[in-house]
Amino acid sequence: MQRRQFLSILGGGVVLAAAAGTGFALTRTPTDALAPWSAAGGSAYAEPRLRALSYAILAPNPHNRQPWQVELKGEDTVVLRVDLERLLPHTDPFSRQITIGLGCFLELMVMAAAETGHRVEIEPFPEGADSERLTTAPVAIARFVEDPDIEPDPLFVHVMARRSNKEPFDTARPVSDQALAAVLASPRHSGRVGGTNAPEEVGAWRKLTEQALQIEIDTPRTYRESVDLFRIGKAEINANPDGIDFSGPMFESLALFGQFSREVALDRTSAGFKQGVEAVLENTRTAMAHVWMVTDGNSRTDQIAAGRDWLRANLAATAQGLGFHPLSQALQEYPEMAAIYQDVHTRLAPDGGTVQMLVRLGYGPEIQVSPRWPLEAKLREA
């Protein structure tokens, strides 16, 4: 859910003004939940695999579920598995998006490993994979090899500035051909990346992404899947640094006054629900360019490769100062979305293939990093 506008509609500004005078604002940052961003690459993680993993946990991933579990094996190996408690069965029934997020994680790990002179040999799904569902079998086995010839990845410097920007973009600031081209040039794996900044085409994608979002909201079980993951205010976010976070004095004040809660969000007759929906739709309406990724196949290995390239696209957009906001609703595989899914595939993959990702680009306000579980919470004993 988009933040600032939702608040202004609900009258959050007034509440904020009351709260700001108390110094309340200064104390409401969920510092613990954001700590993994400053810990990455620090002295606690001198061992090369841990160091690389301390960055990998900052990867983008659907609904910030952070479904990764890692095990250090022997002297040089990392085994990555998925946490089956952290899937999104309604919006991502085959865990395609979850797998893309794991690909983002692996690419970030590989980039970070290059910084200490390590090449990483990745074997995806060494025990095979099920295309319908993920299992406890390894998602990847990664071997770290010292390599004096390894080149640092030029996108790595943008890792700390990378965000998913879920705010409205500035409709007075177009995305230049050159900035768009930099994003389109970023993949190294198998993803085919396309995009547009042409106003007429962007207009069509704005409409389609808005319709898709509306369907997700109108479908009770898919909407509820998001609302159940709302973390409202500092205490909830620090206790569960994942999901869809709403932090800052305005949200805390609204929660305090009963104007914002999971119950309000689920009550379709409430003003909070209606205004919240308007606010998220506004995001789709302010897209200034769109980028997508198509793969020929849709195997688990294809999805991992798509994720690896998607992380690169997100970092390349960051390098251009662009806001980057994935809009996955139209690509989701459940019956209510089938017509839109078909429409997207007719447009972007007329000769076959799977549209793995769709994102809006533009210039948005600066936003803070999103919460993360610390690496220690994700390490499993061998």
Ligand SMILES: Cc1cc2nc3c(=O)[nH]c(=O)nc-3n(C[C@H](O)[C@H](O)[C@H](O)COP(=O)(O)O)c2cc1C
């Ligand atoms: C496969 C995938 C799908 C995503 N789909 C959406 C989406 O539909 N809407 C959205 O707001 N964010 C989406 N995101 C972004 C995540 O919500 C975001 O990465 C996560 O909350 C962590 O935030 P960060 O990227 O700012 O670190 C997606 C990310 C991935 C990797």
